Amino acid sequence: MSQNRWLATGNFFTSYKQEQRTFFTHLDRTIFTCFLVLLFGWPLVFEISNKYMLVLDNILIAIVAVMGLNLLLGFAGLISIGHAAFVGIGAYTVASVCQVIGENHVIVTHFWPVLIVCAGIMGAIFGAFVGLPALRLKHLYLAIATLSFQMIFEWFIQFMSFFNQGQTIYVGRAHWFTGQVGRSEHYLFWYYIILIIVVVLGFGVRNLLKTKYGRCLVAVRDNDRAADAMGMNPGLTKVYAFALAGFFAGVAGALHAYLYRGVGFDSFTLHHSVAYLAMAIVGGLGTLNGIFWGPVAIKYLDLQVEQFSELAGHYLTYAPNVATALKPLSFGLVIVLFLMYEPRGIANWWRIVKSYTKLWPFRY
Amino acid sequence: MAHLQISDVTLSFGGLKALSHVDMTIEPGLITSIIGPNGAGKTSMLNCISGFYHPTKGEIKYKDKDLSNASPHQVSTMGIARAFQNLELFSGLSVLDNLLLARHQNLTYSFFHAAVFFGKASRVEAENRKFVEDIIDFMELEPYRKNLVGSLSYGIQKKVEVARALTLDPEILLLDEPMAGMNIQEKEDIVRFVMDIQKERSVTVVLVEHDLGVVMDISDRIYVLDFGEVIGSGTPEEVANNPKVIDAYIGED
Numbered sequence: 001m002s003q004n005r006w007l008a009t010g011n012f013f014t015s016y017k018q019e020q021r022t023f024f025t026h027l028d029r030t031i032f033t034c035f036l037v038l039l040f041g042w043p044l045v046f047e048i049s050n051k052y053m054l055v056l057d058n059i060l061i062a063i064v065a066v067m068g069l070n071l072l073l074g075f076a077g078l079i080s081i082g083h084a085a086f087v088g089i090g091a092y093t094v095a096s097v098c099q100v101i102g103e104n105h106v107i108v109t110h111f112w113p114v115l116i117v118c119a120g121i122m123g124a125i126f127g128a129f130v131g132l133p134a135l136r137l138k139h140l141y142l143a144i145a146t147l148s149f150q151m152i153f154e155w156f157i158q159f160m161s162f163f164n165q166g167q168t169i170y171v172g173r174a175h176w177f178t179g180q181v182g183r184s185e186h187y188l189f190w191y192y193i194i195l196i197i198v199v200v201l202g203f204g205v206r207n208l209l210k211t212k213y214g215r216c217l218v219a220v221r222d223n224d225r226a227a228d229a230m231g232m233n234p235g236l237t238k239v240y241a242f243a244l245a246g247f248f249a250g251v252a253g254a255l256h257a258y259l260y261r262g263v264g265f266d267s268f269t270l271h272h273s274v275a276y277l278a279m280a281i282v283g284g285l286g287t288l289n290g291i292f293w294g295p296v297a298i299k300y301l302d303l304q305v306e307q308f309s310e311l312a313g314h315y316l317t318y319a320p321n322v323a324t325a326l327k328p329l330s331f332g333l334v335i336v337l338f339l340m341y342e343p344r345g346i347a348n349w350w351r352i353v354k355s356y357t358k359l360w361p362f363r364y
Numbered sequence: 365m366a367h368l369q370i371s372d373v374t375l376s377f378g379g380l381k382a383l384s385h386v387d388m389t390i391e392p393g394l395i396t397s398i399i400g401p402n403g404a405g406k407t408s409m410l411n412c413i414s415g416f417y418h419p420t421k422g423e424i425k426y427k428d429k430d431l432s433n434a435s436p437h438q439v440s441t442m443g444i445a446r447a448f449q450n451l452e453l454f455s456g457l458s459v460l461d462n463l464l465l466a467r468h469q470n471l472t473y474s475f476f477h478a479a480v481f482f483g484k485a486s487r488v489e490a491e492n493r494k495f496v497e498d499i500i501d502f503m504e505l506e507p508y509r510k511n512l513v514g515s516l517s518y519g520i521q522k523k524v525e526v527a528r529a530l531t532l533d534p535e536i537l538l539l540d541e542p543m544a545g546m547n548i549q550e551k552e553d554i555v556r557f558v559m560d561i562q563k564e565r566s567v568t569v570v571l572v573e574h575d576l577g578v579v580m581d582i583s584d585r586i587y588v589l590d591f592g593e594v595i596g597s598g599t600p601e602e603v604a605n606n607p608k609v610i611d612a613y614i615g616e617d
Contacts, residue, residue: 016490016497020481207481211489212464212471214478215457219465222454228436229414229446231469231532286456 022206039195043188053187055303057259060194061252062295066279067205068248070294073277074285075214076241077221078134079143082150083276086246088268089126090119090253092157095169095263099162104172112174112258116197119254120247127246134238150270157265166265171257190259197251206288217241218286278335284347293346298334305330367392367568368413368444368536373422375408375592382408383419383592390536390570395562397571397579400589401612406572407449409589410538413570414446415439426536441469445534447525449541449572455514459505459524460496462513466531467492496531502565503527503557519550526557536568537561543575551575555582576613580604588612 023029219227283294368390477485596606
């Protein structure tokens with residue numbers, strides 16, 4: 001090991017365990033810790049309106065969902081256009097508990113962490129089931145199979161009176177150790193909870209990717225014939241990839257249900273599935289940090305476009321629908337531009353910046 | 365006692381018989397080669413052994429276990445590894461990860477150990493990493509350890525392919541044209557590796573190869589296939605003097 005653990009100038013490993021570290025230098029670790037402290041600490045200093053807090057919460061939930069989608073699409077190479085439906089499965093798991101035992105039952109309000117995990121497991125079960133066609137189908141055909149799941153989900157929710165035919169099912173307010181989480185701190189409370197979940201799941205994914213449970217995903221993406229010859233069951237691996245994606249989506253769905261204190265079918269439509277896909281692509285498929293860039297970029301764009309179109313609507317009084325037109329337009333434009341000019345996503349910019357700053361001020 | 369017994373194997377795709385009534389015995393510790401003109405059924409034979417195809421008739425027995433209907437991942441855990449003819453590597457992964465993937469069955473930690481990556485998962489990963497490093501050392505792949513496989517040259521990729529099969533720690537190694545498309549130096553390298561694999565690691569090698577010079581030099585036994593049938597077998601000298609084999613390769617006069 002190098003003497004200077006702060007700025008390593010090369011590779012000084014003396015055991016294989018040292019190479020397994022998440023952070024190679026103290027500097028990496030310190031920067032990351034500072035970043036986390038900042039994420040947790042800033043709400044204590046600044047106060048922002050509930051509107052923006054909600055945007056932040058939404059970003060974090062999207063990160064949880066995209067984590068699953070990126071594992072599925074980026075690492076395992078299996079296309080899913082039904083990701084919003086998996087998120088919906090999670091949300092409707094919570095909703096159906098509310099329907100059965102009442103929205104203010106103690107299980108819903110006090111044992112929400114259990115319900116969130118249950119929603120994740122439910123998502124995983126549905127994921128594994130929907131993943132079964134992946135045993136036989138590939139690429140575009142698999143995309144269509146998952147699309148059909150999205151359609152079935154929407155149809156099912158809208159026609160079941162148990163699910164209120166897609167209309168809002170209310171979910172009670174969560175309780176914390178200090179009692180019920182009130183209206184004013186609701187969004188802040190969930191910001192912290194979702195942030196913790198994102199950090200825990202993020203580290204979980206980071207660890208999985210270092211082990212056989214992550215490598216086998218990439219193996220079936222690159223060459224499932226060879227994967228078979230190397231002693232892993234490619235079919236099972238694909239089903240496992242779908243289950244994993246379903247788990248993350250389920251957790252995201254349950255968080256969505258608690259955050260909005262209600263579940264309605266229109267948050268889990270095909271449009272949302274495509275949006276998740278866009279976040280995964282813009283962030284960078286098959287990379288860990290892309291999981292975080294994508295949702296931030298897309299949601300930030302949404303916010304900016306909204307403000308811009310408000311402004312535009314102010315001047316262009318004869319065209320009041322500018323806002324509704326601009327949002328899908330910018331969304332589509334961003335996806336097309338990324339696919340054309342940076343198919344590896346924002347994660348690639350991050351890589352370039354990192355390798356540049358590593359050597360700065362020297363050129364090589 | 366035969367290591368791998370192939371008896372009366374027939375493989376047909378519809379009306380086409382890729383293999384008909386093939387009998388082979390792979391003796392332990394030897395290099396057995398399978399040769400034959402293009403389309404003779406050599407790769408089909410390997411596919412049958414490694415589980416990608418299932419013979420229409422006949423059986424393949426390995427240590428009293430029937431391989432005829434086993435899937436590739438079952439065969440690989442029984443100790444039969446296979447290197448592919450057309451590079452079938454995981455091109456998005458590094459050489460190291462490619463080899464670690466072949467340790468899949470030996471990484472025995474559970475999913476939750478993996479997610480926490482503490483204790484058992486970390487220890488088992490490090491142990492298997494050591495095994496992989498031995499193979500990297502053996503196959504002289506040290507400079508390319510961290511390179512993406514897709515970025516390596518063809519010759520190196522072929523070596524990685526052999527190394528990956530070797531990482532499964534097999535008793536029988538099936539090599540499908542490991543020297544195809546290589547120049548003379550690279551061929552000599554691979555021949556050296558094949559012989560080292562047999563001698564130092566005491567692995568039984570089954571070699572499918574077009575380069576007859578190499579095959580005659582290093583094989584202990586040779587089977588000659590033509591149109592899916594075994595037309596000759598035995599030591600290199602016996603095969604070289606077999607009139608049927610000469611006919612198949614040179615043609616009748």
